[in-house]
Each structure stands twice: as C-alpha cells, then as structure tokens.
Amino acid sequence: MTDISLYQRIPVDVPESPPARPRLLLIATSLVAAAVIVGYVGLTSYYAQVRQGVLSTDQPWLPSGVTIPLTQPNFMLLTMVFSAVAMAWALSAVRHDDRPNAFIAFALTLMFGFAQIAQTAYLLTLMRMPAAGNPAAALIYTMVGLQLATMAMAMGYVVAMALRTLGGGYSARDYEGVLSATVFWFTNVGVYIILWYAVYITK
Amino acid sequence: MFTWGSKYLFGVAGVALLGAIVYGLVTGGGIVGVVSVGYKGGVGEHTGYGTLLGVAAAALGLGVLNFITRDATVPVAEAADDSGGGALAIRTPHRASFWGPLAAFGLACLAIGVAVSQVFFILGVAVLSIVLLEWVILAWSDSATGDPLVNSAIRERVIGPLEVPLLASLGIAVFILGVSRVLLAVSEAGSVVVASVVAAAIFASCIALAKTRVSRGVITGVVALGALAVLAGGIAGAVVGEREIGHHHETGETGTQVEGEGE
Numbered sequence: 198m199t200d201i202s203l204y205q206r207i208p209v210d211v212p213e214s215p216p217a218r219p220r221l222l223l224i225a226t227s228l229v230a231a232a233v234i235v236g237y238v239g240l241t242s243y244y245a246q247v248r249q250g251v252l253s254t255d256q257p258w259l260p261s262g263v264t265i266p267l268t269q270p271n272f273m274l275l276t277m278v279f280s281a282v283a284m285a286w287a288l289s290a291v292r293h294d295d296r297p298n299a300f301i302a303f304a305l306t307l308m309f310g311f312a313q314i315a316q317t318a319y320l321l322t323l324m325r326m327p328a329a330g331n332p333a334a335a336l337i338y339t340m341v342g343l344q345l346a347t348m349a350m351a352m353g354y355v356v357a358m359a360l361r362t363l364g365g366g367y368s369a370r371d372y373e374g375v376l377s378a379t380v381f382w383f384t385n386v387g388v389y390i391i392l393w394y395a396v397y398i399t400k
Numbered sequence: 401m402f403t404w405g406s407k408y409l410f411g412v413a414g415v416a417l418l419g420a421i422v423y424g425l426v427t428g429g430g431i432v433g434v435v436s437v438g439y440k441g442g443v444g445e446h447t448g449y450g451t452l453l454g455v456a457a458a459a460l461g462l463g464v465l466n467f468i469t470r471d472a473t474v475p476v477a478e479a480a481d482d483s484g485g486g487a488l489a490i491r492t493p494h495r496a497s498f499w500g501p502l503a504a505f506g507l508a509c510l511a512i513g514v515a516v517s518q519v520f521f522i523l524g525v526a527v528l529s530i531v532l533l534e535w536v537i538l539a540w541s542d543s544a545t546g547d548p549l550v551n552s553a554i555r556e557r558v559i560g561p562l563e564v565p566l567l568a569s570l571g572i573a574v575f576i577l578g579v580s581r582v583l584l585a586v587s588e589a590g591s592v593v594v595a596s597v598v599a600a601a602i603f604a605s606c607i608a609l610a611k612t613r614v615s616r617g618v619i620t621g622v623v624a625l626g627a628l629a630v631l632a633g634g635i636a637g638a639v640v641g642e643r644e645i646g647h648h649h650e651t652g653e654t655g656t657q658v659e660g661e662g663e
Contacts, residue, residue, distance in 0.1 A: 207553055212546030220472040227465045231458035238457065242450020245438070249446060353528075357536045364540045380465075 217371065226377035230384035233347060237388050240343065241395045244336045251332070259400065260331045269320040270397035273313050277386045280309035284355070284382045287375065291362055294369040303359040306382065310352045313389070314345060337396055344392045351385040354378045405471040409463030413456045420452035494548035498620075499535040505631070506531055517638040519577050526573065530566055534559065574627060578634030584645075585637035602626075 248258050259265070287302035321341070326334050358378040361367055367374050402410070424434035424444040433441025434449070443449045466472070506527030513521025541555035542548075579598060583591040605626070609619055 207550060207557070211550045214543045214546050217543060219474050220469055223465070223469065224472050227462055231462050234461070235451070235454040235458045238454025239447070239451045242447045242454075245450065246446035353532055357532060360536050361540055366540050366543070 217373070220373065222373055222377045223380070226380050230381055233384055234387065237340075237343060237347075237391055240340060241391055244340060244395060247332055247336060258333050260326060260334060263324055263326045263334075265397055265400055266320070266323055267397070269316050269323070270393055273316045273320075273389065274393050276309050276313050276316065277389045280306050280313070281383060281386045283309060284379050287355075287359075288372065288379045291367055291372045291375045292369055296362070299362060300359065303355060303362075306355055307352055310348055310355075314348060317341060317345060340392055340396055344388050347385050347388050351378075351382050354381050403466060403471040403473075406463045406467035409459045409466055413459035413463060416452050416456035416459060420449050420456060423452060424449045493542070494552060497535075497538060499531050499538065501624075502527065503531045503535070505627075509631075512635055512638075516635065517581075520634070520638065523573060523577055527570065530570060534563070571627075575630055578630035578637075581634040581637030583637075584642040585640040587643060 251258050283302050283305040287299050287306060290296070290299035290302055326337070328334050328338055355378050358367065358374045361374055421434050425431065427444030427448070428442065429444030429449070430441035433439075433443050437443070437453065506524050508524075509520045509527060510524030513519070513524050537555060537559045541551050541558065544551050544554050579594075582594055586594055605622060609622065
C-alpha cells in the first residue's frame, strides 16, 4: 500500500479501483421508488375516502371561500413533463459521453424542479386555505407537502449524480447512478400526476 | 424469456389488481367505477382499493425493472477476476463515516423546525446541504483508486479546504441556536446560571481532553454528546418559548429611561 500523507503528491502509479458492484444502486432506488408510490397512493386513497364521507353528508369538501385554480396545477403538470424529458436527455447524454449536453440537461431538470416548487408556493398563496380546523386542509397540505418532499429528494439525487458525473464517476461505460436518478425522477413525476388528478382536478 | 423475479412480481401485480377489483365490488363499488379507477362510478371503500392498486403499480414497475435487468444478474465475465477482486467483491469502508448520523440529525432538525421554530428548519436545511456535499465527495473518492490511503488523500485535497470552515460554521450555528433557545426560555437569573454552567463544562472538557491521552473515538463521543445536549436543550427551549422580556422606551429629550428590564 502506498504510504502518503495529506500534503504529499498523489502518486500516479496507484492501482485502479475495482469495478463497482453493478445494479446495486438501481435496485435500491427502485425499491424506494416503489415504497414512495405505495405510500402516496395509500394516502391518496385515504384522502378520497374522507372526501367521499364529507360529500355524502351534503357538506362542501373545501372550506368556504377556498378555491383551487386550475392554471397553476396544469402548468405544473407541463413543467413536470418537461422535467422528465430533460432528465431523459441527461441520461442519454451521459450514455453517449456527451458531457456538455449532460450538464445542460441536469441544469434544466433542476430548473424545472425549482419552477414546480415555486408554482406550488404561488398556488398555496392563491388558495389562502387555513391549515387548522378542517380535514380537507390538513389532508391537502399533507399531500402537497409530501409531493414537495419527494421533489426535494429527487433534486438532491440529481445534484449528487451530476456532481459524480462531473467528477468522472459516470460515463458511457457506467451510468447506473444517472439511470437510478432518472427512475426516481420519473417516480417524482408520477407522484405529482397523482396529486394533480386527486386534489387539483377532482377538488 | 421472462426471468424468475419478473414472473413473481408480475404475479404479485396481477393478484393485487384482481384483489383491488374484487375488494371494490364487495365494498359497494360498481363494475364500471372499479375498472375505470373511479372515473365513472364508485369504487367502494377507497383506502383498501387504492392501496391494492398502489401495490399492483409498484409490483408492476419492479417486475419491468427485473425483466430489463434480467433479475439484476451480473455476467460471469464481470463477476470476478483472477485475484477475486471483481465486481462482486465486497469493499469494506476504510474508515468510519459520520455523514449518516449527521443526516439523521439534519432530518430531525427539519422535522422539529416545521413543528416548532423556523430557525431549526433553516439549520436542518444547512446540515443536509453540507452532508450531501460531503457524502458525495466521500463516495466518489472511495472508488477513485484501488488504494484506500490515496483515496483518503484525494478526498482531503478536494474537500479539506472547505470542510473545516463549513463544519466550524455549522458547529457554531448549532451551539448558538441551541443555547440561545435555552437562555431565552429560562428566567433571567436562570440564564446566568445556564451560561456559567455551559461555559464551565466546555472549559473543563477541553482541559480534560488536553491533559489526558484519549482516543479519537472518545473525543468524537464527547463532542457528539455535547451536540445532542445542546440540541435537546434547544428543542426544549423552543417548545417552552421565550420568557416575557421588557422593552426599552425613550422618554423626553434629556435622557433615556429604561422600563421593565427583564421580568
């Protein structure tokens, strides 16, 4: 083993790193993605059940004075679709060793992610729904909050994989991390689609 | 054509889907509503129906993944080389990593921040950002070469100049936020006592660590315990809330009169 200290020169003739254990990250990410989907669908089902219970008593579901506009949710859906395309572009670019395009695509994906978070914040200010005193408000905030948390995790994943790609960790030879981030990003898009339909569209 | 893993998962997806349909029908749903996922007509009891649909979707996704990756099978050529250090070799970490516990600390701050105080939320975001950066660099450097010592040196060279200022800033922020919550929560006399005890404890710990030859693990343990105590005190202080503090009022033109200092 080479004996070096912090301030010594890093030797050139060091042994190559052994190959990474393949598909470990992909399988782990897929299991997490499956858990996210099951959890979010379960929450959505509970939301639908509570909503059905309230509507069956001829009571309005949303608190009085609260409306959910459609423009922002629809634009968010469009943003998420664009982000999925950008993420697929990043994966394709890394697979073809096209690093400039890969970083443009990573940046675009993150920009769409930030845009979705900003639009959600704007939508919440438009809704002006008090969080306390109404089951609809508690459930809607829970679902929106979980979607934002999933988005934050997906963005963190993309940042990590972009940094690893920048450091030379991923290329056409090995792009498993970027593929895993893509799987999780698509899950994130799926979570938003569930939210869009269950909360914003059906109200 | 289909691998064992994908067959199993497709089976689970099919059973879950069938279960969702049957469950929806027996709990009062209509056939059209159950098949169209509630687009037209009722689906019966929503929670059970939806959860079964979620299981079906997740199993289907995992099944497709297993099918594409051939059950994550590693080709024999990749699996092992002559020295036994191929793709399936287990690589043990060269040294302990604290980023996992620190990430848990950041998540705890985030959750507490949402419930109690915005400052803890900001602290959680800061902690998680630093952990993300550090962990990524560590993961990258661990596989930079085949020599763990060289990998460690590479990590130090990349992140070392940032690490000390970042971690020092984080430590100072945690300490200031935690202790200030306690000082603001207790009475005026109590805050003097708390400040004195904390200062004395830091002083005594530093002398003890300097005068005795203790291992790095002991020092890490003492610092971790201190950080936990500060965090626990800060949370308790934030939950209790600030004591009532008097305000300074200016009266007249000739001087300043101070009213209602302390309690």
